[in-house]
Structure formats: C-alpha cells, structure tokens
Amino acid sequence: MNSVSTSSQETTFSKNGILFYLVDDDDLFHLIHNRFIKSQLPDAEIVNFIDPRDALTTILENTQQPGIVLLDLNMPYMTGWEWLSAFAKQTDLSTLALNIFILSSSDSNQDRARVKDYPFVKGYLVKPLTQNDISKIIS
Amino acid sequence: MLSNIKLPLGSENPSRFVQEREKEFLGNIAWFCLAVLILASLPAIYYQVWIVLFAPCSFVFFLGIVLYLTRKGLIIVAGNVLSFITSLFLFLICWMEGKTTGAHLYFLPLIVVIPYLIDCNNNTQLILHILHPTIHALWINFGDIPPRLPQISAEVQDLYTIFNFGFVVFLCQFFAYLIISHNTESTYQLRTSEKMLRTQNEELVKINQELDRFVYSISHELRAPLASAIGLGNLIREEQDVDEIQKYNDIMVQNLMRLDLLMGDILKYSRNARYEIRRDPIEFEKEIEESIRQYQYLHAGVEIRTNIQQSTDFFTDRYRFRIVLNNLISNAFRYQNPYQSPKEMHIACQVDDKRALLKVRDNGVGIAVEDQTRIFEMFYRAGNQMPHVKPGSGLGLYIAKESIQKMSGHINVVSQIGEFTEFTVEIPSMQPVG
Numbered sequence: 001m002n003s004v005s006t007s008s009q010e011t012t013f014s015k016n017g018i019l020f021y022l023v024d025d026d027d028l029f030h031l032i033h034n035r036f037i038k039s040q041l042p043d044a045e046i047v048n049f050i051d052p053r054d055a056l057t058t059i060l061e062n063t064q065q066p067g068i069v070l071l072d073l074n075m076p077y078m079t080g081w082e083w084l085s086a087f088a089k090q091t092d093l094s095t096l097a098l099n100i101f102i103l104s105s106s107d108s109n110q111d112r113a114r115v116k117d118y119p120f121v122k123g124y125l126v127k128p129l130t131q132n133d134i135s136k137i138i139s
Numbered sequence: 140m141l142s143n144i145k146l147p148l149g150s151e152n153p154s155r156f157v158q159e160r161e162k163e164f165l166g167n168i169a170w171f172c173l174a175v176l177i178l179a180s181l182p183a184i185y186y187q188v189w190i191v192l193f194a195p196c197s198f199v200f201f202l203g204i205v206l207y208l209t210r211k212g213l214i215i216v217a218g219n220v221l222s223f224i225t226s227l228f229l230f231l232i233c234w235m236e237g238k239t240t241g242a243h244l245y246f247l248p249l250i251v252v253i254p255y256l257i258d259c260n261n262n263t264q265l266i267l268h269i270l271h272p273t274i275h276a277l278w279i280n281f282g283d284i285p286p287r288l289p290q291i292s293a294e295v296q297d298l299y300t301i302f303n304f305g306f307v308v309f310l311c312q313f314f315a316y317l318i319i320s321h322n323t324e325s326t327y328q329l330r331t332s333e334k335m336l337r338t339q340n341e342e343l344v345k346i347n348q349e350l351d352r353f354v355y356s357i358s359h360e361l362r363a364p365l366a367s368a369i370g371l372g373n374l375i376r377e378e379q380d381v382d383e384i385q386k387y388n389d390i391m392v393q394n395l396m397r398l399d400l401l402m403g404d405i406l407k408y409s410r411n412a413r414y415e416i417r418r419d420p421i422e423f424e425k426e427i428e429e430s431i432r433q434y435q436y437l438h439a440g441v442e443i444r445t446n447i448q449q450s451t452d453f454f455t456d457r458y459r460f461r462i463v464l465n466n467l468i469s470n471a472f473r474y475q476n477p478y479q480s481p482k483e484m485h486i487a488c489q490v491d492d493k494r495a496l497l498k499v500r501d502n503g504v505g506i507a508v509e510d511q512t513r514i515f516e517m518f519y520r521a522g523n524q525m526p527h528v529k530p531g532s533g534l535g536l537y538i539a540k541e542s543i544q545k546m547s548g549h550i551n552v553v554s555q556i557g558e559f560t561e562f563t564v565e566i567p568s569m570q571p572v573g
Contacts, residue, residue, distance in 0.1 A: 026363065026367070028367050028390065028394070029366075029367060029370070031390075032367060032370035032371060032374060033370070035374050036370065036373065036374065039374075039377050074359050074363075076520075104359075105359060105362040105363040105365075105366045106355075106358060106359045106362060107358075107362065108355060108358055108359075110355060126362075126366070127362070127363070127366035127367070127370065128366050128367065128369050128370030128373065129370070130373075
C-alpha cells in the first residue's frame with residue numbers, strides 16, 4: 001500500500017532499464033532522487049518505499065532479480081541497520097543479485113564504519129545523490 | 140541530558156590539600172623547635188650566662204624566614220633551613236652549657252622529626268640532614284667539652300637531667316603522635332579525593348557519551364534538510380519548466396525554514412542546559428494570553444477556553460516557563476484533528492503559593508499509547524503519517540521536559556488517538572534564596 005511506483009507510465013519493467021528500490025521515510029527525498037536518477041538514467045525503473053517494513057517484504061521476494069537498493073538509515077519503525085540485519089537473516093546472501101547501498105543524510109564516520117558489519121552492502125552514499133554516486137552505483 | 144553538567148574539579152584539589160596540610164605541619168614543627176631551644180637554654184639562664192640567649196633569640200629570626208618560606212609554598216627549602224638551623228643552634232647551646240645538663244638529649248626528638256621536614260625522595264639530602272645533628276650529639280656526648288656553667292651542684296644537675304629527659308620523652312612521643320595523625324589524615328583525605336575523582340570521572344564519561352550521541356543526532360537532523368535543499372538546487376539547474384522550478388524553489392525554502400526552526404530549538408536547548416535558573420514573578424493570565432496570541436493567527440477556528448485561578452504571587456524562571464507554555468500551546472494548535480468540529484483547546488491553571496498546576500487539553504489527533512512515553516525523547520516524532528502537519532524539529536517536547544526539570548517540576552500526558560490530548564505540568568513556586 002505504501003509502495004508507490006513512479007516508474008514513468010509503463011507498467012512492465014523494461015529489459016535494459018536498471019531497477020531501483022528507494023527506501024526512505026522522507027517523501028521529499030523520493031521526489032528529489034527520482035527526478036535525479038531519471039535525469040541521469042532515463043531508462044531506470046524506480047520503486048519507492050516510505051515504510052521500511054513494506055520494503056523488506058517486497059524486496060525479499062525479488063532478491064534474485066538484479067537491482068539496486070538505496071537504503072536510508074534514520075527511519076521510524078525500523079532503522080536502516082535493523083533493516084539490513086532482518087534482510088540478512090531472511091535471505092541467501094550467496095545468490096543475492098541485488099546491490100545494496102546506504103543513502104543517508106549522515107556523513108559521520110561512526111555510520112561509515114558500521115557498514116563493515118554488513119559485507120553485502122556495496123557502498124555508503126551521502127544525500128543528495130550526485131552524478132559521481134550514480135556512476136559508482138552502475139559500475 | 141546535559142543539564143546536569145557540573146565540574147567540581149579544582150574546588151577540592153587533593154594535591155593542593157596535601158600541600159596545605161604540609162604547610163600547617165611544618166609551621167607547628169618550627170614552633171616546637173623554638174620551644175626546644177628555649178628549654179635547652181634554661182640552665183644557662185638560671186646561672187645568668189646571658190650569652191646563651193643569643194641562640195633562641197637569633198633562632199626567632201630564622202623562624203620568621205621559615206614561616207615566610209612555608210607560606211610562599213617553598214616547603215622543601217623551609218624544611219631544610221629549619222632542620223639545619225635548629226641543629227646548629229642546639230649544638231651551640233650544648234657547647235656553651237657542656238653535657239652535664241643533658242641538653243644534648245634534645246637532639247633525639249630532632250632526629251626523629253627530620254625525615255618529615257626533608258624531601259624523603261632525595262636520599263643524599265636526608266642522610267646529610269640526619270648526620271648533622273647526629274655528629275653534634277656525639278661530639279657533645281663523647282667530645283671533651285669543658286663545662287662552662289659556674290660550679291653546678293650535683294642536685295641541680297640531676298634535676299635538670301631528669302627535667303630534660305622527661306621533656307625529650309614527651310617531645311618524642313608528641314612528634315610521633317603528630318606524624319602519625321598527619322599521615323592518617325592525609326591518607327583519609329587522599330582516599331576521599333580518589334573516590335570523588337572516580338565518581339567525577341564516571342560522570343564526565345557519561346556526559347561525554349551523551350554529548351557524542353547528541354552531536355551524532357544533531358548532525359543527522361541538520362544534514363537532512365540541507366541535503367534536500369542541495370538536491371532541489373541540483374534539480375532546478377537541470378529543469379526547464381518554470382512551474383516545476385517554482386515548485387522546487389518553494390519546497391527548498393520550506394526546508395530551509397525547517398532548518399532555521401531546528402537551529403532555534405538547538406539554541407533554546409543549549410540555553411536551558413547552561414543558564415542558571417532565575418526567580419521571576421509569573422502572572423499566569425498574562426503569560427497564557429500572550430502565548431495564545433503568538434500562535435492563534437496561524438490556526439484560525441479553534442475555540443479556546445481558559446480557566447486561570449491565581450490568588451497569590453508565584454515565582455519561577457520566566458524564560459523556561461515560556462518555553463514550556465509556548466510548546467504546549469503551539470502543539471495544541473498544530474495537532475488539531477481536521478475532521479473534528481468544533482476544534483477545542485482548554486487551558487486550566489491553578490496556582491497557590493506552593494505550586495502551579497497547568498493543564499493544556501485539545502481534542503486533536505491524539506497520541507498513540509506506545510508513543511506517549513517516547514514523545515519526550517530527543518528527535519522522536521510521533522505519528523509520521525499526518526499529511527496536514529509539517530514535521531517539527533523533534534526537540535520541542537524534549538526541551539520542554541528538560542526545562543520543567545530545571546524548574547523542579549514534572550510533566551505528564553494523557554491521550555487517546557483521534558479524541559484528545561492533555562498535558563499536565565506541575566511546577567513548585569521558587570522560594571527566595573537564603
């Protein structure tokens with residue numbers, strides 16, 4: 001119910017577009033990051049989640065499908081760290097096709113260091129997304 | 140959180156205390172040395188050999204120097220001077236009287252007390268200072284010193300020997316007592332300061348951790364609106380459509396205003412944590428009216444009822460009281476239920492000379508039970524799904540609670556979701572100091 005697909009008008013995922021899951025409680029960042037990703041990668045598919053719990057159930061069903069998760073840290077109900085722990089517990093990380101990135105407004109070393117506890121996380125990005133971040137995500 | 144910072148360090152500095160004790164101790168010993176010299180020269184005075192008086196009289200001069208040095212904190216120098224001069228003058232007195240009066244027995248208590256006058260870490264110095272009176276004493280005892288006093292009868296001689304011997308024993312005991320009591324007290328004081336330092340240290344570690352957490356949360360909260368403003372700025376640069384640009388711009392300004400609000404709250408918070416509490420007279424009717432006026436124009440259509448009963452003067456910190464009042468009243472306006480009609484706010488206040496009881500009740504959106512204990516936490520925002528309410532800084536109630544604690548009061552909330560919220564604040568009237 002809370003997952004809103006803003007992926008243009010098409011309802012089917014295009015084969016060559018990259019699939020993005022945005023998990024962030026602040027809908028303003030959905031707006032900003034949707035627009036930005038679209039401007040950089042017009043073919044991208046973006047699925048937005050306000051509630052991290054919804055994101056967890058949906059994404060767990062699609063772990064085999066290549067895609068990118070951009071995960072906020074500071075969220076109600078479930079912090080980004082709790083999300084990662086729950087996710088790691090319920091999925092087979094060896095067959096994980098998803099690339100998970102942290103996308104937080106915090107640039108504290110404390111948070112950066114904590115990413116090392118979750119080796120399947122591909123990187124730590126600081127809001128707002130930049131062109132550099134996008135090229136890092138794609139490669 | 141940070142409101143309980145107190146740094147009593149320095150007020151009870153243990154090393155300074157020890158130094159004070161040493162000063163006092165050295166001063167006492169110096170006066171006893173004078174007493175020893177006077178006692179030792181008594182026989183000579185009895186026989187009117189006035190030259191002997193030269194020793195205690197000049198010693199008074201050195202005593203002055205020693206006490207001066209002690210007061211200046213030069214305890215080691217003072218101890219050295221005292222030890223050397225006493226030993227020297229005692230020797231002179233004995234040399235003039237001869238050994239028959241037993242004056243040289245006074246070297247014994249002197250030797251006992253010397254290790255406490257000299258810096259014991261310096262062995263050479265210590266040995267020299269003990270050797271000095273020891274050699275004097277041996278010289279007087281075994282050296283061939285002729286008796287210089289006029290013919291002294293065996294009876295008087297015995298009397299003086301017994302008198303001096305008795306005094307030497309007394310002095311030895313007294314010095315031993317002085318040293319032991321000095322040590323016991325120092326040890327006790329050291330233990331107390333050590334314990335105090337440990338608790339202070341634990342407290343500081345705790346405050347430091349809280350400060351870390353605070354800075355961490357603040358950096359999170361400050362970065363979020365800033366990051367969205369930067370993101371919107373980037374979008375505006377790429378955007379061609381003027382309407383879209385206008386929209387982004389408006390959101391950006393909103394975010395910057397949120398940041399501004401947050402900064403204001405952080406400032407309030409730090410003021411509350413730092414400033415001493417003041418005692419101001421409070422007129423509740425005036426304060427509540429003023430507060431309502433501040434927020435009413437933003438939220439039209441709320442029926443406000445007030446019931447304020449204040450018959451006596453009431454005192455508390457006005458700045459903090461206003462923070463609390465403004466927070467509760469603005470919340471009651473902001474969290475109105477849009478589907479509720481009529482929208483109501485009820486402010487009741489009962490004041491006597493002991494305490495004030497303030498209730499702010501609204502029939503707004505309410506607070507869920509699981510949120511009710513957490514709304515006073517820093518950066519906790521209850522009920523995120525309220526599209527019509529702009530998010531606050533997450534500090535309002537936290538600061539209100541901290542302020543109330545500073546005023547020695549407490550705050551409670553009762554609420555039912557979709558029905559009502561009622562905050563109750565109780566503040567004691569501040570008594571005049573002293």
